[in-house]
Amino acid sequence: MAKSLAELKAIREKKLNEINLRHGKNGYRVVVGMATCGIAAGARPVMVKLMEEVAAKNLVDVTVAQTGCIGSCRLEPIVEVYGANNDKVTYVHMTPEKIVKVVDQHLIGGKIVDEFTMTIVDGKIVDPEIKA
Amino acid sequence: MKELSLHILDITQNSIRAQAKLVKLTIIESLAANVLAIMIEDDGCGIPADKIQNIADPFVTSRTTRRVGLGLSLFKAASETCGGFFRITSEFGVGTKVTGTFNRDHIDRAPLGNMADTVVTMVMSFEEADLIYEHDYNNQSFIFDTREIKETLEVTSLNEPDILNWIREFVREGLEKIMEEE
Numbered sequence: 001m002a003k004s005l006a007e008l009k010a011i012r013e014k015k016l017n018e019i020n021l022r023h024g025k026n027g028y029r030v031v032v033g034m035a036t037c038g039i040a041a042g043a044r045p046v047m048v049k050l051m052e053e054v055a056a057k058n059l060v061d062v063t064v065a066q067t068g069c070i071g072s073c074r075l076e077p078i079v080e081v082y083g084a085n086n087d088k089v090t091y092v093h094m095t096p097e098k099i100v101k102v103v104d105q106h107l108i109g110g111k112i113v114d115e116f117t118m119t120i121v122d123g124k125i126v127d128p129e130i131k132a
Numbered sequence: 133m134k135e136l137s138l139h140i141l142d143i144t145q146n147s148i149r150a151q152a153k154l155v156k157l158t159i160i161e162s163l164a165a166n167v168l169a170i171m172i173e174d175d176g177c178g179i180p181a182d183k184i185q186n187i188a189d190p191f192v193t194s195r196t197t198r199r200v201g202l203g204l205s206l207f208k209a210a211s212e213t214c215g216g217f218f219r220i221t222s223e224f225g226v227g228t229k230v231t232g233t234f235n236r237d238h239i240d241r242a243p244l245g246n247m248a249d250t251v252v253t254m255v256m257s258f259e260e261a262d263l264i265y266e267h268d269y270n271n272q273s274f275i276f277d278t279r280e281i282k283e284t285l286e287v288t289s290l291n292e293p294d295i296l297n298w299i300r301e302f303v304r305e306g307l308e309k310i311m312e313e314e
Contacts, residue, residue, distance in 0.1 A: 005284045008298045012285055015294050034257060036203045039142045040133055047256065048249045048300075055293030064291070066257040068145070069195075 027061025028107050029082040034066040037073035042095065046077045049096035053103040062107055075118070081106055086132035091116045135245020136170065136234075139207045143172050143230055144254050146203060148261060150176025150228065155254075156264045159244070161236065163270055168236045168244070169216075173229040179222040187220055207232050214238035248304040251276065252296050259289055265303075272310035276303055 032038070032047045047066070054062050070078045075092035079099065082088050089112050091102055098116055105113050117128035133139050140157060147155045152174035160169045179187060186192050188208040193201025207230070208218035216233035234241045247267070254263055255278060265276040278290060281299070290296065 004298075004302060005281065008281070008295070009284055011294055011298060015292070034141075034145060034253070036142050036201075036206070039138050040206075044138065044141060044246075044249055044253050047253050051252070051256070051293055051296055055297055064256065064293075066253075068149070 027059075027063070027084065029063050029065065030107070031065050031067050031080040031082065033068070033070040033076060033078040033080075035069035037069055038076045038078065041073075041076035043077040045096045046079065046094045046099050050079070050099050050103070053100060054107075057103065057108065059103070059107060088130045088132070089128050090118050090130070092118050133206060133210070134242060135250075136168075136210070136242050137245035137247050137250040139203075139210060139232070140170060140172065141250045141253055142203045143207060144174075144263075145257065147172065147174035147176050147228070148257055150174065150178070152176035152227070152261055154262045154264070155258070156266075158266045158268070159247075160268045161244075161270065163236065166236045167216075167233060168241070169231065169233040171229065171231045173227065175227040178224040178226050178228055179220075180224050184220065184222055188218065204230070210234075210242065214241045247307055248300045251303045252300045255290050255296065255299060259291065267307060267310065269307075269310045274303075274306040274310045276306065 030050060032043055032050065034043050034047070047064075050064055054064060070080070072078065072092070077094040079091045079094045079102065080088055081091070081102070089106070091098070091113070094116070102113050102116065105111050112128050114128055133142070144155055144157070154175050156171075156173045158169075158171040158173075160167065183192075183194075188204045190202055190205040195201065204220065211218045211232035211234055215235035215238055219231045220228065222228040251263070251265060258278070262278045262282070263276070264279075267274045276299075281290060281295070282288065285295070290299070
């Protein structure tokens with residue numbers, strides 16, 4: 001893989017300054033549940049779409065991570081968005097289409113996408129944001 | 133699981149939870165021998181001898197949040213349904229090897245699926261751990277090794293969108309190439 005590695009290194013060097021910026025800032029942290037339940041329910045396409053969106057929209061202060069089973073397998077794929085002070089919003093039954101809306105509205109616009117949160121799925125009205 | 137690659141993604145998560153530093157994934161496909169074989173080998177903490185006997189039992193798991201563990205049992209069922217075999221060997225403190233084989237033309241065999249997306253998702257969850265992925269298709273082989281990339285870029289984690297995008301394309305192109313019709 002020698003030839004292409006050189007090409008990757010070039011792409012990389014261009015990006016390096018942005019990366020430093022990313023680690024310096026306190027932006028959103030997005031976590032996708034990636035246990036057997038999440039994977040079977042379609043977490044991988046959600047994860048890949050999220051990565052694509054973060055790259056395409058150049059969201060340098062957003063970090064994407066994975067976790068194991070979040071505990072509500074029937075609501076998978078689950079995506080958790082943590083804000084700067086660790087407040088958490090949980091999105092459930094996610095799809096690649098829905099994650100695009102979350103990126104645009106929540107990660108870029110700062111506005112929670114209420115209809116994808118747990119409040120609607122359980123039929124109860126609770127604050128979608130759980131304070132740290 | 134709709135794709136075999138999702139089983140692979142799932143089982144490598146076990147390796148990461150077992151603190152593996154290196155995971156080796158080997159896929160061998162042979163049309164002549166009608167075989168598709170998947171091997172996942174790690175250097176994680178391993179499974180104690182008294183636990184391995186019924187490890188693929190869905191009601192056996194090491195986690196404490198609940199009493200079911202489906203990953204290995206689903207993979208075992210998938211391979212045995214397709215006339216293949218499932219095997220797991222482990223040495224406590226050394227590592228674990230999981231193998232599943234399939235009759236390639238079996239009507240119930242799920243497609244291998246999107247390996248490029250699976251590899252990218254694996255790399256995202258691996259952090260410091262490394263992946264060697266070798267795919268042999270009718271004796272043509274493709275190899276991907278995260279250690280090589282980390283060395284070239286002088287980084288310890290590949291979890292950056294531009295690197296991940298490159299990896300995805302690299303795997304996609306590499307696999308396309310070995311699967312080309314002669």
